[in-house]
Amino acid sequence: MEIDVSGTVCPQTVLIVRRCLEELEPGDELTVVGDYPPAERSIRRSCHKHGYSVSTTSTTDAEAEFALRIRVTSAAKTSATHP
Template identity: 60%
Template sequence: MDVNVIGGRLKDRKVKVDVTGLVCPVPVREVRRRLETMEPGEELVVVGDYPPAKDSIRRACLTHGFDVSEESTEGENGEFALRIRVTELSSLGSSLGST
């Protein structure tokens, strides 16, 4: 798993997490762990290669009020990138990646 912080100002901060090679439920847990430390206006970019993880991450984040957009579509080997923006209404709740 790879994590990079991009940008200096809080509202422009982007965090990247690479969940390549991980299968559910681990990618959703990693996304939750990162989102717990983020503030409204910040973005999390998630890259991976397991299409079911992309669907699970998207569904869980939308359910909890995060803005989710696709940064890139699935590649030949299932690679994807999702951009998740923390909003004022975002709430992790107990079901995003918990066991």
């Protein structure tokens, strides 16, 4: 799955990403592209806090400031269902 969060700022950006991640199963990946660098830091921080694996990826979107690949882990799904 891929989402473009360009034009959004925190906390909206993180909320959009979290909502998408909730729909995925362990092993699935979400690619997030955006144009607001502080949002990249917030997304990374939130994902690490909740057990998701995050890495930088490439994008064909010339407008994008960042592109992240977020992998859903079984630990992330467990923490998402048990706060």
